[in-house]
Amino acid sequence: MTDDPELTVLVVDDDFMVASIHTRFVERTPGYRVVGTAATGATALSEIDRLAPDLVLLDVHLPDLSGIEVLRRLRGEGNDVGVLVVTAAREADTVRAAAAAGAAHYLVKPFEYDDLAARLDAFRRTRLALTGVDRAGQDDIDAFFAPLGRGREVLPKGLSTETAEAVLATLAGGREVSATECADEVGLSRVSARRYLEHFVAREQAVVRLQYGGSGRPERRYRLRT
Template sequence: MPERDGGPEDLRVLVVDDDFMVASIHARFVERAPGFVVAGRAATGAEALEAVERLRPDLVLLDVHLPDLSGIEVLRRLRGRGDDVGVIVVTAAREVDTVRAAAAAGAAHYLVKPFEHEDLLARLEAFRAAQAALQGVVAPDQEHIDAVFAPIGRARTVLPKGLSPETADAVLAALGAAGELSATEAAEAVGISRVSCRRYLEHFVDQGNATVRLRYGGTGRPERRYRAT
């Protein structure tokens, strides 16, 4: 049901999750984000499709595991009927196939549960920036376009020699889905060697697409753990 309209500059968000408590937490996170208001909630895929058509939100926080349709199927049906509403997938699903399907269907971001308010806020702000990039622009130049495709654009335009854009996208998607990975774990998720995967990960750190921390064990060298930004 609708929550509140907000101001004329606010972006309206539909929260889709079959767990009432989780949906409430996500709704509170949205309400704490400046410039965003909750337009409504839905607990099933069918409710989500109907609510998008009725409420016309700017953005949908979409869970994957719903009781009737998967979130991926909801996203595909939205796009199939020509609806370009923004979608951030919020889910516990970390399978690479699910991440790839979400990206292929047009999700703006993919956020793994559980997450903190700051994690969602960063993606909400990125979505707002992408929305604002083309406002009032009749013939966008490359800078405007790159602002809309920023996550892919950064990975593709500054890749060192020997790194491919397709593999870079896959590594970054796996990192974003898992929350935090070592080079070995990321390599297994994508299907490349650990040495090659670490080159991509260190490149993302250099470009600001990822951060790295050291995890110390009992013996030996500390493990480098990577997290997407």
């Protein structure tokens, strides 16, 4: 454990068991402490105002307001609390909306502890990057943006950040997909989906294997690198 400040977390999920699992995951992570839970969007907004957490684990599917609406209301009120969207929603429009509203990251359920821990570590490094800095140099700025994938990387021409996030989401939870399956889920052409998937392979975020069967070319299947 370091001398860095402890970061507080509010867990928002309408499923009690899921909220309990996510709470245990957070509590396993050094430097983090859960200070509350909420099962509705309205409760989440009031608890964020009351507890002022550093980070919110926010589900999209809530019984009253959607998680995206909660995020938009927070930003509309000028609240810049960190938000990690944690949801089963894979729709590209939802991913884009979360990014546009200022989510720090987007994690698709179900996931393993290590998947969440990696995002928490990235958030922590970002949160602490400018601590004690009044005037940031470029190295400070790069340290602030890079851990969450928003800084150093420049996507190849023709690829967008929002679509890249949506494609990456299809590989969450240990899934293995073909370019055709990815294209169907995200709403892309197969050729475009394959460009994104091959980009992640080139960056060593994903791996590809050839699946043989029947006649013709083997199918290329992609999964996240473990």
